[in-house]
Amino acid sequence: MDRFVAIMSAGVAQGAIFALVALGIVLLQNATGVINFAQGDLMTLGAYVGFWWVVVQGHSQWFMFIVVLVALFLAGVLLERVGYAPLRKRDPLVVVMSTFALGLAIRAGIVLWQGADPRSLPSPFGTRTLSVGGAEIPYQSVLTVVVTLVVALSLYLLFQHSPIGRQVRALATDREAALFQGVRAGLLAPMIFGLSAALAGLAGVLIAPQISLTSTLGFGLLLGAFAAVLLGGERLGGVAFAAVLIAVVQALLGGYVSPNLTDAYPFLILVVVLAIRPQGLVRMISGVRY
Amino acid sequence: MLEARDIRVRFGGVVAVNGVSLTLNANEVVGLIGPNGSGKSTFINALTGLVGAAGTLELDGTRVKLGVPGQMSRLGILRTYQTPQLNDDMTCLENVLTGVPDWRLRSLGASWTRRRSMLKMEREHLERAHAALAFARLGARWDQLAGGLAYGERRRLELARTYAGQPRGLLLDEPAAGLNHVETSGLVELLAEWRKEPSGPAMLIVEHKIEFLEELCERMIVLELGSQIAQGRPAEVWADPRVIDAYLGSVTIDA
C-alpha cells in the first residue's frame, strides 16, 4: 500500500509538471496555431536559471521563482521575435523547424553556459518529506502539485474572464474572424509566447530538485507533453487532465510492470492517438478525404 | 449521361445543398446560376467528391460513390475551379501533362523498371499537351512557370489541362470570374470552338455573367439557398418572378 501511495504521488507530481508544459503548448497553439518544439528546452532553461540563481549566485530559494518566471518570459518574447515573427506567412512546418532548431540552440547555449556535467538544484524544503499512508512523499512534490493547481486555476480565470483570454479564445475558435474583429495578434503573440515560456520555466524549476540537471532534461519530456496536448483535445482543461492521466499511468506501469520502458509510454500514447484520430481528439474538422 | 438525384450537403449545422437534382445529357450545355451562397460551387464539389454528400450520382447508369474524389475524372468528367488551381512551380506544359488521362506507367516503380515504354508514352503525351496548349492559345508559353502567368492566362491554362483530358463532360465553376470583357469573350469563343469539335464535351457551367451564359447555354437551372427554384430555357428563366426576386440587386450588368 505504501508503495502504491509513493508511486501515485510521484505520478501526480510528474503529471503536474507535464501539465504545466502542456498548458504552455496549448496556450500557444490556441493563440497562434504554432506548436513550439522548443518548449522542453525552455523548461531546461528555467531549471538552469534557477540553478544559477541559487547555487552559483547563492541567492534566496524563494526569490528564484520570480527570477525564473521573468527570465523565461523574456526568453519567450525573444523566441517569438526571432523564431516566429519573420516566419508568420510561411508554412507551419517551417515554424516547427525553426522552433526545433532554436531548441537545439538553447540546449547548446546551456551547455556552453554551465557545462555538460549533471548539476543538482536543492529543493527549498531540503529533503523533508511528508508521511502519507506509510509512504514518504517529498515536500517538493507537494509544492509542485499545489503550485500547478494555483497556476491552472489562475489560467482558467484569466482565460474565461479577461480581455486577453477572450481574444485568445476567439483566435482559437476562428482565426480569420477574430482578426477581422480587431484582435491584435501581433501584440498578443509575444505575450503568449512569454507566458508559455514562463510556464515551462516554472515546470523546470519545480522538477529540478528531484532529478539531476542535464541539458536534455526538458527535451525528453516534450513528446510526453505533446501526448497530453493531443489526448486532451487541445483545450486547457482536457490537456491538464490528460497530462496527469498519462503521468500516473506511466508511474503505475513503471512501478508494477517494467521500469525500463517507462519513458516509452508517452510515446506509445502519442503514436496511438495520432494513428486513430489524426486530427487530435476533440477537434474534428471535416476535411477532404483523399 | 450524368444524373444527380437529391444531392444534400451539410457543413455542421448549415445546409449548403438541399436536395438538388440535375441531369446533363451528352452534347448539352447547362447553366447553373443563383445568387451568392446558393450552393452552386458546393454542388460541383459534391459531384466531384471534394465534400461529403448524400444522394445519388449516376454516369451512364453506373453508380458513382459520393465523397470520394477521382472517380468522375476517370469516367471522363473533368472540372475547373473558381480560382485556377495550378502548380506554380511547374511549367505550363507540365501542368497540362498532369491532366492527360492515361494512367499507365505513371508510378514510381515504372520510372525505374519500364523506362523505355514510359519515355515512349511520354512522347505521345507531349504531343497531346502541346495541342492542348495551342488550343488555349498558350502554345508559346509552354516552358514558362505557371506562377508567372497573368490571371487570364492561368484560366486558359487550367482549361488546357482539362482539354488534354479529353472529357465527355466538363463542370466549370465560374470560369469567367475575374476576367475583363475582352477576356470573357475570348473564353466564350474558346468554349464554343471546343463544343464544335467532334469530341466536344457536355458542359455544366456555374456563372454569374449573363452574356456568357446566353451565348452557350441551352438550359438553365437556378439555385437559391441550396434548393432549385427554377429551370428551363434562358428566356423563360430570366422572366421567372422567383428568379428575379432571388437575384434582385445581385445581377451583373455589363453595359
Place this chain on the structure above:
Amino acid sequence: MSVTDLLQRTRLRPGVPDGVPATPPLRGRQYPFLGLVVLVGLFAPAIMGGSDYDTGVLTTVIIHAVLTLGLFWCFSLGGLFTFATYGVYAAGAYTSIWAANHLGGFWSGLVAATLIGAVLGALITVLFARCSMVYFAIATMACGALLVILFREWTSFTGGFSGQADIKLPSLFGYQLDTYVKRYYLMFAVLALLLLLTIFFLRSPAARDLQLAKGNGPVAAVIGLHPKRAQSAAFIVGCAIQGIAGSLYAHNTSYISLEAFHIDIALLVLLMLLLGGVSSIYGPLIGAALLIYLPEYLRDIQKYSDLVYGVAVLVVVVAFPKGIAGVRGSIQKRINHA
C-alpha cells in the same frame, strides 16, 4: 539521356508538324552534374590527402549525403517531414550487422537494411497518413524515440550502449575491403547509384504527379491521381535510403554504440538539406560536404557547433528558403526588390 535526346534521336512520327517543340532538358542539368560528381568522387581521396583520417572524413560525408538524400525523398519530393531519420538510420545499422553475421556478409546486410527502412517507412505512412504535416512530424519524432528505446532494451540484438564490435567487413567477390579507401569507393558507388535512381525518377511523369500531389493534393485527387499513395511511395523510398545509410555506417566502423543515434542527427540532416538546397538533387551532397568539412577547418569553434547549427537552421529558413542551390535566385530577387 533526356527526353529531348530521345526525341531527336528517334525522329518524331511522320505527320507531326515541325512546330511541336522538343522537351527541353528538365530544370537543372542532372546527368552532367552526376558525371561531374562521379569524376570528383573518383579523385577525391587523392585530392583530400591520402591518409586514413582524410578518407574517413570523406566517407562520413558520403554517409551523411546518403542520409540526407533519404530526407530529400521524404520531404522535398514526398512533402512529408520526418524526425525519425535517426531511428531508421539505427535500424538500418543494427539490422545490417545482424544480417551480415547471420545471413551472409555485407551484401545481405545492405539488402536487409534497405528492406527494414522500407518497412518502417511503410508502417509510418500507413499509421499516420491522415495526419496534417505538423502532426505527422510529431508522430515521426515519437517513432524515432520508440525505435531508439527498442534498441536500447533489445541488447541481444544491438548491444545497447555498450556497443557491438562483431561487424563484418564488406567484401566484393571475395576481395575484402579492408582499407578505408576501398570502402570509400564502395560507398561512393552506392551514393552514385542512388543519385542515378533519383534522377531516373525525376525524369518521369511520376515525379510530376508527385509534385502536383504535394502542392495541390485535392486537385490531384479530383484529377484521378492518388496523391497520398504517391507521397507514401516517396516516403518509403526515403526511409529505405536512410536504412542504407545505416548499413554503410555500420560496416565502416569496428564498433557501434547507441550513443551515435541521437535526435540531433535529424536536425543535422535537415540543416544539410536546407543549406544544400531543399528542392535540388545537388542539395544533400553540398550540404553534407559543407557541414562535415566546415567543423574540420574551424576546429577551434567546434564546441560551438550545436549552437551554430541551431541558429544556422533558423537563418537559412528565414533568409534562404531555397538553400545554396537557390541563392542565386534569392539574391537576384532581393536585388530586384531593393
